[in-house]
Amino acid sequence: MSHDEWLAEHFERHRPQLLSAARRMLGSSSDADDAIQDAWLRISRADTSGVENPAGWMTTVVARVCFDMLRARKARQLAGATDAEPVADPAVADPEEQAVEADLVGVALLVVLETLTPPERLAFVLHDVFGLPFNEVAPILGRTPTATRQLASRARRRVRGAENEAPPDPTRRAAVVQAFLAASRAGDFQALLDLLDPQAEARSDAAAVSMGSQDLVLGADAVAGVFSGRAKGAKAAFIDGNPAAVWYAGGTLRVAFLFTVVDEQIEAIDMVADPDRLAAFAVELIEA
Structure with a gap:
């Protein structure tokens, strides 16, 4: 088996997990499909000689793509663009796509994830949902592991409804x-x-x-x-x-x-x- 065939086989094997991760990070099935395509282009051109865990490495590549997409989406929103996707809004979301997203992510979680900043969202999804250690998530966000842990903690509290807790000391x-x-x-x-x-x-x-x-x-x-x-x-x-x-x-x-x-x-x-x-x-x- 050639290297290209080996890489393609691993990518197809892990595609469901990668697609699930992208959907959770982006909150949109169509954006997730785009992210997976972009990630495959990066993966197919990368040097994999030092890769020991293909699934973890590919998840990291997908996460970097999603992080770039989330930051671009945030920039458009701050600029007042109208094409940003309110993914949890049933009035504008495609019914079939919304059903898929709700099944894979959960309606309540989708709504809460939309309130998080891109770094919070990735830190939470990659660590809490997919189990990546903070020392692997941190380089994706350009943060220290300690700062990444804080981001995930803040996101976790929002997801769990921490806004109803007593005010901090x-x-x-x-x-x-x-x-x-x-x-x-x-x-x-x-x-x-x-x-x-x-x-x-x-x-x-x-x-x-x-x-x-x-x-x-x-x-x-x-x-x-x-x-x-x-x-x-x-x-x-x-x-x-x-x-x-x-x-x-x-x-x-x-x-x-x-x-x-x-x-x-x-x-x-x-x-x-x-x-x-x-x-x-x-x-x-x-x-x-």
Whole structure:
């Protein structure tokens, strides 16, 4: 048997598993078919001399293709495109395709998966559904195994309806802020990334923009870049009971950083420098 025949035989043998994985990651049978075709083109051209587990390797290739497709879909949605597929919407989904998807994935799971970010979705599906270890999933997402584990944990909580659980301990959220400030001061870019949600945002009010801040920064990489090596004068605090950081100059509060922390990751940082808003804040310092 030639190498090409060996590869094609393994691909056909594992096609049902690969197609199932693609459907779960993409939520669409038609997109999954496209992903499998693209994956086969990549697989057929790849060097397989070091492949010891064909099924796991092929699943990884399919996952990379699906991740690219999900990011492209997200980009179209952010750009306001109208061709993104609301796969769980029965008013627009093809009935036959929807029935197949519901049977393979489950209606409830499809709906929840659509609310996840692409990294969360892949981390959850590849680890929880298909059993890939985090050290194999992490390179697909460009994250560390620890960050990938956090993504899967967040996705798992959403799938299990964690939104109905009790709100997290504010002390734990404050600890996330303190860790972020420490990483910022140390210029530890990777530590900042691990603490940030992949879709994290940093927003500044008009007063902060006039001081040199960007009005909007999108994505964990960009936000980490803004804060890496900074925050040397900032102090962790509670503002109106929520985790925050503050910067004083001449004994006067000049800037407040309001953190949105969910599942021990930072989803947003709001920089406030408007004097009227600052004057209305109830600040309780955590760090002296």
